[in-house]
Amino acid sequence: MSIRRDEADRVLRLKSRERESHACYPCRKRKVKCDGNQPCRTCQKRKHPQICDFDIPVHSRRRSTSQHLAQPASSTAPQAVTETVDQPPVQNDDSSKNYVYSGDNSVVSILRSRASDANDSMVREVSSVLGLQNTLNSYPFMDSKTPSEKWESLLQVLPQRMEILKFFHYYRVTAYPYNPILADMDRFEADLCTYLNAHALGEFKDPGKITDRWATDKSIGHISLLLATLAAGAHYSDVEHPRRLELATDFARRSFHALRLANFLFRPSLDAIQALLIVGNTLQNTGQSDAAWALLGTTVRLAQTMGLHTERSTIHWPEYVRTKARKLWSTVVWQDSLLCLCYDRPPIVSVTGWSFDHAHFEQNDLSYPETMHLICRLGLDIMRPENLGITEVDRAIEGLRRLDNLGQRSQHYLRNRESCITFQQNLEHLALRMHTSFCVSVLCRPAMKQFQPQPLNPQADILRTRAKAGLIDASTAFLDFQALSVVPLRSWSMVHTVLSSTLLLCIWEETRHDPECRSLQQRVIDVFSSSDSRTTEGTPSESDGQWLSARHIRALVTLRSALDREGDRAANYQEDPGMGFEAAPGVDINNQDGYVPVEMLDPFGISPVTYLDSIMNVPLFDFTQENGFL
Template sequence: MNAPSHDEVDRVLRLKRKEREVRACYPCRKRKVKCDGTQPCRTCQKRNHPHICTYDLPPDSRKEASHPAVNVQSASPSPGRVQRSRRQNEFPAAPLANIPLANIPTSHRLDDTAKNYVYSGDNSVVSILRSRASDGNESMTQDLGSVLGLQNTFNNYPFMDSKTPQEKWKSLLSVLPQRSEVLKFFHYYRVTAYPFNPILADMDRFESDMCTYLNAHSAGELRDEDQIVERWASDKSVGHISLLLATLAAGAHYSDIDYPARLELATDFARRSFHALRLSNFLFRPSLDIVQTLLILGNTLQNMGQSDAAWALLGTTIRLAQTMGLHTERSTSQWPEYVRTKSRTLWSTIVWQDSLLCMCYDRPPIVTVTGWTRDNSLFRRTDLSYQEIMHSLCRLILDIIRPDTFVGEFDRAIEALNRLDTLYQRGQPHLQMRSNCTTLQQNLEHLALKMHSSFCVSVVCRPAMKQSHAQPHLLQPEILRNRAKGSLIDASRAFLDFQALSVVPMRSWSMVHTVLSSTLLLCIWEETRNDPQCRDLQQSVIDVFSSSDSRTAEEGGIENDGQWLSARHIRALVTLRGALDRQQESNMPENEPWMPQNLDAGGFGQSIPDGLFDDINPFENSPVSYLDMIMNGPMFDLSQESNFL
């Protein structure tokens, strides 16, 4: 057997040689320095040329150019490089998922490895190894997340039947919003829901993308089940469609349709939105659109009376946002300025949702505000808008519900009141005084802020309300009790005025919770229960929830706005009405504390569970304890938890 020639050996070796995958950007490869694989990488940022940091230049371009005689097949890029190039040109990475690709400079497009970006703190093993990596072990550091089990590997959502691209395309077409649905229900979201809970981080960009969707829908791009349109089948586009459906669910809830149809529509939009989330693999590949979708869906569930489900979903949403690194400014430093701004706004919105819900439930929050630098200009301005005050107010709430154990309750409460007052005084004129309101929207913003701030004040003052008797010789408790009384009255009045102008307070869980908890405390607190003014407010609140505007069933149940209320809120209404009825029938003496007895739900469609008040002694428990038992009574029967059947 003849020995092979050197040329034959070289030919075989060339065929067997595996092309080394490019891990560093072109400038770092050119300078032969370390590159962390991000876009732009830290090295390019330190050298002040992030705009030239790119990964799509082939390393042997000069060699190919110097050999024009090479045939076309041998000069073509390798399959691996072609695949990477296609990925780069198809979709941006998760942090850029909300930006049309045409608007993203080439220098800002991240390579495919960034799609699987998972935030890790500076002290994590991944971050430490990556910071110490050299060019020789780049490939190892790029895969550290997967090696250590800290990175998802499923490219498709595993918990659904649709597996192939064709099946997913058909499934997507089945839940797409129709043109008539978008035109009708997005208006309700934009005008009614969004101004008082601005979850969308960039409304202008969202509306522009919505117009793109409507044009594509009218052009017939989203009709043929057998013809997949790639630009609408991507995870990025499906995530945007899920966000659009979520806004329609919220819009349907605030629409002028009768309650049964409204509930069915809102639920259907939410179901379709969540299915689109699964098609976009939301749990394994989160994006800014996905986080916003989950926030809107959770808030809609809450407004439909399902606050426990909203609480659970919000926890998942926050964890996904933290996976992306939205909770810290440092993790977004390599992103384009637009994305950093949007991420900051979105995290502030998450703080808004979590802090208000935690304050209502008296549960510990998940969010933090230490990861982002404070905007110091807010402390110098005296023209803060409604949204700016609400964002600042929610940061204060986090301090309130995370008590400092080294400071006394009364001292902390007085300090919190001072901070709340200072913040309120820096708002725009129409937010401070209703006499300065000149438009309907200014009136609504004034009343919404009055409700939220009054509720915060009442929560701050609850240490003084827990005392069984007033102590005039102590100044701090007396100040807190006076502020508490004023805040409860202000919250009730603001609700009554607000509902006369808009459906927002009757459809918003947080506002219903505020007025019911406030009127209940007015009813059972010794400082206010015999006050004629407070009693009139209580009766007015009852009348609103039993108003003639709601269609009444034969048994007297509320068919319109009332039935969406959660079981806790219905229980609060029943308790409040029972207390008023008992006071009117028995002419209760002023020194006798009210005790709920034998209450019937009557027109509110739900009875009070037997034994609910068995453990309450009116002479030993504070009004706050009454409120807690009524509003936060057990909703789940765990007595048979140990039994299978």
């Protein structure tokens, strides 16, 4: 009796499915034991019972293997690696390298959820058919196209051994503890040792001989991340300012060039996202905060392309990669929150895509990074209030309550400096005080928007009291911090905090004539005058002041002028408390038009917050001449 071949294949396929049905999809994928229940004990233990499914097929790798072998030797397509999160384990063919996150309501997701064996290949191609994914395997906006050209270009920007030994230490000790962008420092340092060993073995010496393991997009992305850490390390190093700025800029340039070689815009990766965050933070710290803001927008979009903003897209990723992705998205939230608070601009990130255990928000003994992550989540609520039915004052009171509750749950040394034992604990305590005080001042700004206090308004009185204490504490913490470390003088967010706080102390009627506040203002000016920004005839010199942003130099000059004028009027004020306050003249260091000069503003006619904004938010560009080509 003869049996048709297609009938035999059908029977074998059914038998294969019967064998597979004894284990759910996640257990088959991980090759671990499954008890056959739904959800099984393994999925319950790993805390993903919702994906315990026995009907999801595991696709064969034969198609992807044949496609890989069919690729020409000169192909520059990204190599498949286990840690590359833009390759979801659900898909094992070559199209997984071009994975683009799509929401549940997209056509791609709907087709994928309803796919069967018959149309599965169509689903894998639907993103390309609909034009929803990139197709270029190399970065199109540069000359290096072939593998040999990319290799030669990479060798020109590679970090050298002495550069790493000198500047990575500064990043690890000085920059990273207060802005932990790297999602896995231990893994990064292990990879760094691998790179140094390869460098010592001469794997990067011959431009004509490509070393395969360092020529992949993933390896080049890691080199870009290493260069980014060196840029940040150079900024915090003990090198003199002109050379320090030159080094930081050069490392950032090389890092971005490596990103282009890794095709970051078309094939983003975890290393690329981290490199972009560190480069953007370095730009910010060297005074280029507007460029940092723009770059952060691109970084957020690339992270969303990979699906880092939502937990659902990481369900099928390895546990280690899921943990890394979660930390990285929290870091993105951190960066966006601080920039938004400083600029008073709307955030573009969201925290709703990741589910957080409620106990996480109630646990005690929070570390410095954990406390900062929660403060930044609160910062998003400050900048993007969800409940518009309550008054601004009530929302500020609720924000203060949440901030106070969070502070009480941090580790004891973070709450009380007397409990600090080590040098690092002192630094983290002061850094947290600066960030917390800044949030307090932002929350309490409704009380500073009116020049005269509102009568019989207890909540407004609370805000005014907390505002004064927050402004004083921010300045005090900065002064104590800078006595121990260069971090506050080299960190843009901390410079912004102390200058904005000190300016408000100088112009707010509650604090303008307070002897303690005037003493703080003078001490802050003295710190900036005696540090990297040495002054000439009372104005920060251009060469030494470039590490500050243009807005902060303007704020510093305005503060100095206001303090000098106020000192001249102190005696007259004692004789006639009702005399007006003449606005301090601002210095336009950019000599640009298109805005109202600060000297024409009268603090008595506007609120202190508006006056502060007029100093800190001077337009950097003239948009009045945009109606012609020339």
